[in-house]
Amino acid sequence: MNIKIRWGILGPGTIAHSFVEGLKFVKDAELVAVGSRDLTRAKDFAKKYQIPKAFGSYEELASCNEVDVIYIATPHGRHYEDMLLCLEYNKHILCEKSFTINAKQARKIFQLAREKRLFVMEAMWTRFQPAIFKVKELLARRTIGNLIMMAADLGFNFPFNAKHRLFNPHLGGGALLDLGVYPISLCQYFMGIPDELTTLAWIGQTNVDEICSMTFKYQNGRMANLFATLRSHTPSEAVFMGSEGILKLNAPIYRPTSITIQKPDGRQRFIEAELIGNGYNYQAEEVVRCLKTGRLESDIMPQEDTLSVMELMDSIRAQWGLRYPME
Secondary structure (H helix, E strand, O other), rough: OOOEEEEEEEEOOOOHHHHHHOOOOOHHHHHHHHEOOOHHHHHHHHHOOOOOEOOOOOOHHHHHOEEEEEEEEEOOOOHHHHHHHHHHHHOOEEEOOOOOOHHHHHHHHHHHHHOOOOOOOOOOOHHHHHHHHHHHHHHHHHOOOOEEEEEEEEEEOOOOOOOOOOOOHHHHOOHHHHHHHHHHHHHHHHHHOOOEEEEEEOOOOOOEEEEEEEEEEOOOOOOOEEEEEEEEOOOOOOOEEEEOOOEOOOOOOOOOOEEEEEEEOOOEEEEOOOOOOOOOOHHHHHHHHHHHOOOOOOOOHHHHHHHHHHHHHHHHHHHHOOOEEEE
8 A cells, every 4th residue: 555545535514524524634644536427516515625636426436446445434324335335346434423223234334344454444533532541541530430431412403404414314314313322432442332322312203303302321330321313502521520529521522631530539631632633634644554463454443342332322323223224
């Protein structure tokens, strides 16, 4: 493989712009191509970021021999078919979250990737940021004693539009897969897979969840309360409650840059965790590291973790009786 890892962008939407800005901070990464179903959009994106190649179809991008790895930035309702296409053409993949619509799709992608010896990773960008590593270190050092409870949320007030991907069941709409994946993935990372879960949702007029709440219970006496919504702004933070204090991952939960520790006697400690770049660069750095060292899987964002989160979200939707048309 070349000294530089050559990237292609599949789907030049909003999040792709953020990813490309982050990629500028990644050593040994070269952006060489972008693909869209609309050639004009691809050309405009390529012109803005001085990308050599612009394609008017995803297949043209996937088949390009000058691309090593493809960042998939389409809505999650498309992720499965887009990843199948990239794997067909032997491309490594960094795919946005939610990784797929359900765990069944995720298993098939990971199995095919293993058979073809290709790298595939979910783009859970938050997990690679400095604040997350700092929280992991502080909890391991028992800074707040034994971790007993966790609470996390993410919500925004989106104007209702039945055709928008957030409210469209044919595109995998709803708060859970778009926003809830953040607190769930964070909880899975710090607390593991729960032994029991209970959940409630407000299902809107387009038959997707507009508000959802989840409670996770663990056999060792720990619990987590998580929620997400498309209908209101929320604190967008994570709070870890221990036997000897509280640790708060300050907002926004998806791009935190500080931590607050509060002790029972009122003492507080504020810790900064500055980002280099816009935060999207860290996950890209991990992809480059893995590809340059011949790894087919990240040990920071292993496929098992992605699958665990997808299984949890399947179980959550099952309690609501919510299935997507493509399932």
